[in-house]
Each structure stands twice: as structure tokens, then as C-alpha cells.
Amino acid sequence: MTRTRQHIIFETWLMQYRALVFKIVRAYASSLEDQDDLFQEICIQIWNSVNSFKEESSPVTWIYRISLNTAIKWGRNTERHRHEPLENVQHVLQENYVPMDPRLDWLYAKIHQLDDIDRSLTLLLLDDFSYKEMSNILGISESYVGVKINRIKKLLISKLNTYNDHEI
Known part of the structure; x- marks a missing residue:
């Protein structure tokens, strides 16, 4: 080339x-x-x-x-x-x-706290990659992708429940 x-x-x-x-x-x-x-x-x-x-x-x-x-x-x-x-x-x-939406800042702050694999999976999920594509990109099985995403969603939902105007 x-x-x-x-x-x-x-x-x-x-x-x-x-x-x-x-x-x-x-x-x-x-x-x-x-x-x-x-x-x-x-x-x-x-x-x-x-x-x-x-x-x-x-x-x-x-x-x-x-x-x-x-x-x-x-x-x-x-x-x-x-x-x-x-x-x-x-x-x-x-x-x-x-200007950034304070909720987006909050989300990035929470994503930044995740470990490398969870952070990567979260970004791929936000970009609508399939589980198969995620597994190919990260070199992990599709079933493991599903398990990890389920755990990440639960974690972020629990953090969202504590989200309030004072964190913005």
C-alpha cells in the first residue's frame, strides 16, 4: 500500500x-x-x-x-x-x-469506575454492537458477554438509584 x-x-x-x-x-x-x-x-x-x-x-x-x-x-x-x-x-x-449534559458526565464517571472489560463492554453496548461482535472484539465468549452485561446493568441501575441533584 x-x-x-x-x-x-x-x-x-x-x-x-x-x-x-x-x-x-x-x-x-x-x-x-x-x-x-x-x-x-x-x-x-x-x-x-x-x-x-x-x-x-x-x-x-x-x-x-x-x-x-x-x-x-x-x-x-x-x-x-x-x-x-x-x-x-x-x-x-x-x-x-x-456543553455536556450533567447526566452524561455522571454516566462517564460511573463507566470510568468500572474495570477494563466492563468498561469496554459498556461502551460497545452503548454503540449497539451485538454480543457476537463484542465477543470478537474482546476475545471472550458470547455467553460471558451476556453475563457481564447483565451484571453491569444491575450495578449501574443501583448507582442510578442513588443519583440525585447533589451529584451533578
Whole structure:
């Protein structure tokens, strides 16, 4: 694959799946600086993976897998590696400012408290992935996906029951 073709695919994927990547970044990194670092790390991994994409899965599944694996690895890494801004994707980092709904902030805070697998499953569930797709992305069985999602829902519902205006 030519470098030009790689760049076109990379740019297309980032533009199409930017919201998905931002969602994962927000779930795995809390500070704005860490979110920027994680976004850059995911972009690097996506760029590096363009040549190895064999179209055995959809691009969204591929991007999700790369993003989640990168976020999990990044979260476990005790040393945060700082990267220079990626000039080729700087325009993707510019998100239009829209005030966040406090309920969405609450949800992200609760998702951030989950362990890596539960956090990943929650994000995949919110994006309407099937249990089969989730099991393929995370490398776990479909039945285990169902069990985990049931437990996550119960946990979030119990936390929602304690949700009140003072937490916003």
C-alpha cells in the first residue's frame, strides 16, 4: 500500500469514527491532558494498523478493537509517554464545544469506575454492537458477554438509584 493510500484511509477512518474514539478516550482518561495523550496514542496505533487491515471485519470493529486495546494498555502503563502533536490530524482534535449534559458526565464517571472489560463492554453496548461482535472484539465468549452485561446493568441501575441533584 502506498503512503498516500494509507493516509487517505487513516483520514477517512478518523473522520468517520472520531466520536467513537472520543468516547473511548473519555471513558479511559479523566484529565484533558491524559485524554489528549490517549487520543494521540490511539491515532498512532490506527495509523500503524492501516497496512495490516485485511477487511475480515468491518472498519468500525477494527477501530474499536485498536482503540480499546490501546486504551487498556495505556491505562495500565504507569509512565505516561508524551507525544508531539500529530499535525496531520490536528483538525480532528478540534471538537466543537457543546456543553455536556450533567447526566452524561455522571454516566462517564460511573463507566470510568468500572474495570477494563466492563468498561469496554459498556461502551460497545452503548454503540449497539451485538454480543457476537463484542465477543470478537474482546476475545471472550458470547455467553460471558451476556453475563457481564447483565451484571453491569444491575450495578449501574443501583448507582442510578442513588443519583440525585447533589451529584451533578
